[in-house]
Structures are given as structure tokens and as C-alpha cells.
Amino acid sequence: MYAERRSRLAPLTVWTRTVEVAGSERVLPDGCMDLIWSGEQLIVAGPDTLAHAVENTSGARYAAVRCVPGIGPALFGLPADTLRDRRVPLADVWxxxxxRVLTERIAGAADPAAFLERLAAERLRDHDADAARFADAVVGELRAGADIAAIAAEVNLSERQLHRxxxxxxxxxxxxxxxxxxLNRALDLARGGLPAARVAADAGYADQAHFARDVKALAGVPLRTLLSG
Structure with a gap:
């Protein structure tokens, strides 16, 4: 069972999960970074470029906070690209x-998810406002369909500076x-019952074939397989 909520303390999503049936699952890239408590260990999940395969044990419980895109570096104290496509122990970062102290505290917490939320919010309290504005602007422009040149102009950078x-x-x-x-917007639409052709048009793909290629490239499986999982 999976549940999530938006935090009122910081730009985070707080989520919990109890695995009911053992097996593998596909975690799709979403532009975010997570701090996860596995019940035994604190783990950092970096931003993914491709779907990440996870093997789940029945009864396993997780609590976590997920940073909105661009906020993870302020929480973890590292550039996001150093954690790209990686899952590492938080001890390697902090x-x-x-x-060790945090692990002892969260292991004894009545609500591990709330513990992580407060911890992350405290670390983000004095985060770089300029970095947050940059992230918000870039994400907003991308979701609005702007091209790279327009985004670079919006944030007063060259395209090379924008990339770095x-x-x-x-x-x-x-x-x-x-x-x-x-892709995430398109999958939300598809899970809502819209046909693939309409999803492709609404999400900004050139056509349905373009949508299908992107699903396969980023998720590793066809859309039908993804939606039936």
C-alpha cells in the first residue's frame, strides 16, 4: 500500500509504502531526489534518467521524502548530477x-515519515532562494512547452550556462x-483513461508514435505493459 501527501513545511512530498506482495517493480524517472528510510538504513535516491528496477520483500515498510525537482542539492549538499542514477547510503553523503545518530532516532520514532519531513524541512530552511527560483522557472517553462532558447532567455543565461x-x-x-x-504528465493522463493518441497530443508529443518511443526509451517497456503493471 502506497500513500503520499504534500508537506506544509517545505517543497517536499512525504510518502510511505508497505509492500504487500514480493516482486520486482519499475520506478520511473521523475526529476526528483528522495531520502528513504528502509526500516534499517537511510538511503539517497538520486535523479534517474531511466526506469530503476526494485526488488521488494513482502512486508517491507518504507518512509520517505521526495524533493521537488531542483531542491535535492540543497537537502543533500551535493550537485544532483553526482547522484544521477544512483542509490547510496546517506552515510556516504552526510x-x-x-x-548513525539519525538512524537511532528514526528507528525509535513513532512516525518515521514525519521525522524525515521535519529533518528535511530544517535542512531546507535556509536553502538558496536563487537556486529555488531558477529551478521553479526552468520547470515551469518546460511544462509550458518552451524551447531551450526561450528558457535560457527567461533565466538570463546562455544555453551552455543553462545546461551546466x-x-x-x-x-x-x-x-x-x-x-x-x-512522460510523467502523459502517464498521468493515460492512467486517467484517455486514449494514447489524445494523451500524445495533450502532453506535447509530435504524434502517438513519438509518445510510444519515449515511453519505451525512458521506461524500458511499452505503454500497455507499463499501464497494466
């Missing part, structure tokens, strides 16, 4: 001594981030 800054903020350049955001 140090073993600090994380996006690597730090999101883990990849704006073109890849745009594909990831578009």
Missing part, C-alpha cells in the same frame, strides 16, 4: 557519525528534464 546549471540542480540538462516531465 558522514557515518551523523547518520541544470546538471547541478536537476542531475541532467533541460532537454532530458523536459522529456522526463512530459
Amino acid at each position: 558522514g557515518e557519525r551523523a547518520v 546549471r541544470s546538471l547541478t540542480a536537476f542531475g541532467y540538462g533541460p532537454k532530458t528534464l523536459g522529456r522526463v516531465l512530459r
Whole structure:
């Protein structure tokens, strides 16, 4: 069972999950970075470029916070591209001594998800406002369908500067981030029951074939397989 909610404390989504049936699942790229408590270990999930395969054990419980795109570096203290396509122990990022204390505290917490929410909100309290504005602007322009030149002009950067800054903020350049955001919007529409041709048009793909190619490239499986899983 999976549940999530938007945090009132910071630009985060708080989520929990209890695995009911063991097996593998496909976690799709979403432009985000997560701090996850597995019940035994604190883990950092970096921004993915491709679907990430996860093997689940029946009864396993997870609590986590997911940063909106561009906020993860402020939480973890590292450029996003250093964690791209990686799952690493938080101890590798914040140090073993600090994380040992956090692990003891969260293991004894009545609500691990709320513990992570407060921890993340505290670390993000004084985060770089300029970096947050940059991330918001780029994500907003991409979701509105703007091209790279227009986005660079909007944030007063050259296209090369935009690419470098996006690597730090999101883990990849704006073109890849745009594909990831578009795919997630399209899948939300498809799960809502819209036919694939309508989804492709509404999400900004050239046509249904373009949509199908992007699903296969980023998710690793055809749309029908993805939606039936």
C-alpha cells in the first residue's frame, strides 16, 4: 500500500509504502531526489534518467521524502548530477557519525515519515532562494512547452550556462528534464483513461508514435505493459 501527501513545511512530498506482495517493480524517472528510510538504513535516491528496477520483500515498510525537482542539492549538499542514477547510503553523503545518530532516532520514532519531513524541512530552511527560483522557472517553462532558447532567455543565461546549471540542480540538462516531465504528465493522463493518441497530443508529443518511443526509451517497456503493471 502506497500513500503520499504534500508537506506544509517545505517543497517536499512525504510518502510511505508497505509492500504487500514480493516482486520486482519499475520506478520511473521523475526529476526528483528522495531520502528513504528502509526500516534499517537511510538511503539517497538520486535523479534517474531511466526506469530503476526494485526488488521488494513482502512486508517491507518504507518512509520517505521526495524533493521537488531542483531542491535535492540543497537537502543533500551535493550537485544532483553526482547522484544521477544512483542509490547510496546517506552515510556516504552526510558522514557515518551523523547518520548513525539519525538512524537511532528514526528507528525509535513513532512516525518515521514525519521525522524525515521535519529533518528535511530544517535542512531546507535556509536553502538558496536563487537556486529555488531558477529551478521553479526552468520547470515551469518546460511544462509550458518552451524551447531551450526561450528558457535560457527567461533565466538570463546562455544555453551552455543553462545546461551546466541544470546538471547541478536537476542531475541532467533541460532537454532530458523536459522529456522526463512530459512522460510523467502523459502517464498521468493515460492512467486517467484517455486514449494514447489524445494523451500524445495533450502532453506535447509530435504524434502517438513519438509518445510510444519515449515511453519505451525512458521506461524500458511499452505503454500497455507499463499501464497494466
